[in-house]
Amino acid sequence: MTLHPLVLLSPHDSQSIDSAFGEDGHVRAVEGAGWAVARAIRARYAPCKTVVVCGPGFNGADGYVAARWLEVWGWSVVVLAVAAPKKDSLVEVIARSWRGRTFSEDGGRIANADLVVDAVFGAGLSRPLSDGLSHILRQANRLVAIDVPSGVCGETGRLLGSVKKAELTISFIRPRPAHFLEPAKALCGEIVCADIGLPADAVNEVKPRVFLNEPGLWLLPVADRGDHKYSRGVVSICGADKMTGAVRIAAQAARSSGAGLVRILGGDVALYRHSEPGLIVDDVPIGEAVKDSRRQVWLCGPGLSNAEVEAYLPQLISAGKTILADAGALGTGAEAVEALRGVSVITPHMGEFRRLFGALAESPRIEAARQAAQCVGAVVVLKGSDTIIAAPDGRVAINQHASPALATAGSGDTLAGIVSALLAGGMPAWEASCAAVWLHGDAGIAAASEYGGWPVVEALEKGLGRARQRAEKHQNAKNYKNLPFARL
Ligand SMILES: NC(=O)C1=CN([C@@H]2O[C@H](COP(=O)(O)OP(=O)(O)OC[C@H]3O[C@@H](n4cnc5c(N)ncnc54)[C@H](OP(=O)(O)O)[C@@H]3O)[C@@H](O)[C@H]2O)[C@@H](O)CC1
Ligand SMILES: Nc1ncnc2c1ncn2[C@@H]1O[C@H](COP(=O)(O)OP(=O)(O)O)[C@@H](O)[C@H]1O
Ligand SMILES: [K+]
Missing domain, CATH: 3.40.50.10260 (YjeF N-terminal domain)
Structure with missing residues (x-):
């Protein structure tokens, strides 16, 4: 060994x-x-x-x-x-x-x-x-x-x-x-x-218990001749009525990183219907949608108000769905933490983390993420230039493969879409989160080089297919190349 x-x-x-x-x-x-x-x-x-x-x-x-x-x-x-x-x-x-x-x-x-x-x-x-x-x-x-x-x-x-x-x-x-x-x-x-x-x-x-986040720590499912859209995975996104951009960015990111089918439920249905033609838009009550067993993976949070989250999240949890909670679903204090029990992944930036976990935010980030994961029973993706991905079982990955070009509004929604797509593709929550953070970083690095360091968020989704290709190429390599340290 x-x-x-x-x-x-x-x-x-x-x-x-x-x-x-x-x-x-x-x-x-x-x-x-x-x-x-x-x-x-x-x-x-x-x-x-x-x-x-x-x-x-x-x-x-x-x-x-x-x-x-x-x-x-x-x-x-x-x-x-x-x-x-x-x-x-x-x-x-x-x-x-x-x-x-x-x-x-x-x-x-x-x-x-x-x-x-x-x-x-x-x-x-x-x-x-x-x-x-x-x-x-x-x-x-x-x-x-x-x-x-x-x-x-x-x-x-x-x-x-x-x-x-x-x-x-x-x-x-x-x-x-x-x-x-x-x-x-x-x-x-x-x-x-x-x-x-x-x-x-x-x-x-x-x-x-601590790893560097690079391909080979996780394996992305590779394309197969027998694939169909349901085998590639269905992502459902809770639609927002006002902050519709966040939902659309997440949806496009999920589609661009391999989801077979992406559906938006509710919110400003008319607007979503007139956006990208590859999206499916549903105007049915959430209680109806959760009955469809093909719709296992749900993204809840981008663009949502508190009231919208309250209308979606408890129903998704009680239906036993695989949930990624982000943005609006990351409320304030102990009650908000309690409301998250049953979700698979949360993706807070430091502000959201502080809002949810209070004093824990003062601990070193790796400790804070690890303890939060244990407390909620979910994978915690603590975002930043050194994003930390902590599992409730104590495993932690530290990501270096990223670019400051990601520091642009909507970039977090892109990440949430990627994690959702990989969950829908069948990856376990920690591996899906680690892989998504790497793909997001890779797309950021590529967009930075193409747009002179200052890409808009829409540029990120365009790099995701290639990012996935690069990860697939490296994930089976025996000798790890391009690591952020030299070997002697
Ligand atoms: N397996 C590997 O990876 C290998 C590791 N190797 C090397 O070993 C190094 C780790 O060695 P190490 O355990 O002896 O620790 P190190 O820091 O040298 O000394 C601790 C001493 O300092 C003292 N002390 C502590 N804080 C203090 C303070 N603030 N102010 C004053 N004193 C303080 C402390 O006192 P104590 O806390 O016990 O009272 C204790 O006496 C590692 O960094 C690497 O270089 C390689 O050689 C080979 C393979
Ligand atoms: N300087 C940086 N270096 C690397 N990644 C960064 C940097 N700044 C932000 N990011 C990444 O960009 C994303 C921003 O997410 P978030 O703050 O939620 O944005 P938004 O809410 O606007 O979508 C996170 O994935 C974060 O890790
Ligand atoms: K030293």
């Missing part, structure tokens, strides 16, 4: 791996890690005056090994040991293998260095970085971080103190969630992940 290439290692996973290494294996792992750091640096910088700032734990140990290699290769290196390793510890043994110049006080060396390597603390930081340490690192002109810039919580991307931005961050085995979560993401620079080998026993011990 191997560790899935899209796993992101939490500090807890990392500790499981470390315990599987045993003492000898751990020394080899640190040697491998330090060597990888030195190689990544040598590949990017010319030999220069370098200070490696080492902390008391294994992050520091990686730093001592990297210092040793850089010096072997003729670099001018000094170590600044900001905290000594614990007496008689493995880190102390590894630190002794560094025979070069070592200082315990900065004495202006950092400010005068061409390059500073931050080997102070790793991803499992347990308490805030002291002001003294942040002050030392902040003086660096160019900084390379080992594992994470010190002060970053590897699990959540939260900052535990004032953190200096790195140009390059080198991590091991698999990247950390923090590398792709704001605010830490913006401070990591280029991410490199080095393969330092994995003890055989470790794979069974690691129970990964």
Whole structure:
């Protein structure tokens, strides 16, 4: 068994791996890690005056090994040991293998260095970085971080103190969630992940819950000769009377991402009937429509007022439909959360999330999404530049495949349409949501390149067919390409 290439290692996973290494294996792992750091640096910088700032734990140990290699290769290196390793510890043994110049006080060396390597603390930081340490690192002109810039919580991307931005961050085995979560993401620079080998026993011990959202994490159903419109899936959308644009955008997105049939029920029926000819528009009571067993998947929320949501949502839930609740269906407070029980997916942006879950919105986004998913019993797609897709069973995907071109009104309706189409195509809720976020991002990237970075929302749906094609091509690939980090 191997560790899935899209796993992101939490500090807890990392500790499981470390315990599987045993003492000898751990020394080899640190040697491998330090060597990888030195190689990544040598590949990017010319030999220069370098200070490696080492902390008391294994992050520091990686730093001592990297210092040793850089010096072997003729670099001018000094170590600044900001905290000594614990007496008689493995880190102390590894630190002794560094025979070069070592200082315990900065004495202006950092400010005068061409390059500073931050080997102070790793991803499992347990308490805030002291002001003294942040002050030392902040003086660096160019900084390379080992594992994470010190002060970053590897699990959540939260900052535990004032953190200096790195140009390059080198991590091991698999990247950390923090590398792709704001605010830490913006401070990591280029991410490199080095393969330092994995003890055989470790794979069974690691129970990964966090993944990078890329094709291969999920499988889209592929077109089949025997397809018919019902096998491709039917999406029904609750029609709005006033904000009709949101409904039409969602409907077009669902059609463009593979739904066999898209129907709008109610709202401004006359207007919908005069919009796109490929839509079916129904003017029957919701109680009637839910009796049709082919209409299992419903999108409820885009463009809807509170009163409209109240007229649709309870009936859909009691009919046992597969529901995506978005926008208008994401009301305020505990009652609104209660009203959502029974839906499969919710897609809040941060404002909607705060409205629904109040104080939970102050937690780091990954924690907030995970807890909200457990609370509602639905997949939570917490939208943003680092969209998080959390399942009630604790799985979380972090999406990087996106573009700021998506920051345009109606873009969320497009996403809701895509998720609905994939649910109707038979994908489970978490996989459908992850895949939809990726397709949405891919369409955004393509539209940005076609329209110089500033596409209107209608441009997104045009890119969805191609986005799906790209995902289908990559989802079976064994060697993952185009990932948002380099491999070493
Ligand atoms: N499996 C892998 O992925 C591999 C990982 N590797 C490397 O191991 C690194 C993780 O090592 P690590 O566990 O020793 O943690 P690290 O941060 O170096 O030190 C913790 C020490 O710092 C202390 N301390 C904490 N916070 C503090 C604060 N604010 N202010 C002051 N002190 C503070 C803390 O004290 P304590 O909380 O115990 O009291 C403890 O003594 C990882 O980042 C990577 O570089 C590779 O070598 C090989 C494979
Ligand atoms: N800077 C950004 N980078 C990547 N994606 C973004 C960015 N800004 C917004 N998005 C995406 O665009 C969509 C906007 O959704 P939403 O705020 O609901 O818009 P609307 O309500 O206008 O349809 C979300 O999927 C979000 O993740
Ligand atoms: K570090």
